[in-house]
Amino acid sequence: MRTALLIAGKDLRQRLRDRTLLMYALLLPLGLAFVFNVVFGGVGEEQTFRVGVVDGDRGTVATAFVDGVLKPVEESGAITLRTVGSREEGEKLVAGDDLAALFVIPSGFTAAVNAGEETGIEVVGNADSPVGVEVARSIATSFTSEVMTVRLSVAMVGGDAETAQRAAASAASAEAISMENITASDKQLDWSTYMATAMSVFFLFFTVQFGVSGMLEERENGTLPRLLTAPVSRTAVLAGKVLVSVFVGVMSMVLLMVAMALMFKVEWGSPVGLALLVPVGVLAATALMAAVAAFARGHEQAEQRQAVVAITLGALGGAFFPVAQLGGVMGAVSPVTPHYWFLRGLADLSGGASVVGVLPSVAALGGIAVLAGGVAAYGWSREAKA
Secondary structure, rough: HHHHHHHHHHHHHHHHHHHHHHHHHHHHHHHHHHHHHHHHHHOOOOEEEEEEEEEEEOOHHHHHHHHHHHHHHHHHHOOOEOOOOOOOHHHHHHHHOOEEEEEEOOOOOHHHHHHHOOOOOOOEEEEHHHHHHHHHHOOOOHHHHHHHHHHHHHHHOOOHHHHHHHHHHHHOOOOOOOOOOOHHHHHHOHHHHHHHHHHHHHHHHHHHHHHHHHHHHHHHOOOOHHHOOOOOOOHHHHHHHHHHHHHHHHHHHHHHHHHHHHOOOOOEEEEEEEHHHHHHHHHHHHHHHHHHHHHHOOOHHHHHHHHHHHHHHHHHOOOOOOOOHHHHHHHHHHHHHHHHHEEEHHHHHOOOHHHHHHHHHHHHHHHHHHHHHHHHHHHHHHHHHH
């Protein structure tokens, strides 16, 4: 073990002077993280829509809609409500992008509801805010449907007009619209954080290849035979190269995660969970790159093959977009890659998962590391015999 550490220390000092390593380990992922935060910042976050209301009725049901529905929704943070004096004024505000949508309560709305006549709340929408318009339309539709359903139900069971009016007013005064937070079963990073994290995992595979390809460089430079004439086993040499890859990979991920936490306010979750996930993920990446290098004839061929494998696995694992969400064949293949499990584990932890919650990702990455490590060991043993 001491020999492996000495070899790792020597290689690490050499690699730290390599600007290419610095570029793959920090500059490219951090630079892309900044770009994605600028481009996708705010995507997927909660939005507040500016809406207006014109109350041309002033009746009990109209008042119940404004006070019992719109104001509670405003308190939830989904909308910002503005009272408008007339439809003409409201339409100008919509046209000027001051409002996403305008509720127009027609004159006689309360009387029509009480009489069981067909009526409704009109929504004037801003074409540049389709989501806000849809939110406003859903609120208006839900309210009117609730009120009319209650009144119709009373009428069907034989209630008189006065009873129907009281029932309609009661339904109107209750919260016809309920707002609640829904937690997704699969936790997700916000879009900008997802892309930045995906790029960090993607470039991790290029970062760790510098260590495992060092064995081939030693052989080509003629230093490996001289090294093996000393009382040093080939296993110790390979272990030293692998330790360099793991150390550089872990440090790269740690520095990137700290930088994103400070610059972009990313919350990564349980430190203990990260302490399990990150080293195992780096080990899986290192084992895969070592397996590829073991069957290459030289370090240039190894780097070419490693790049192909890294890009292919990155594309299938969600480094460029969440492939697993596509379903079908792509969705079935994605969980085979280490990228998928690494990103899933980070998303789980960021979403508040405990150490137990991240164990499936750790186990999957550990399985990939063991399988790829076995292939790498077999390949390097054949190299030793040759």
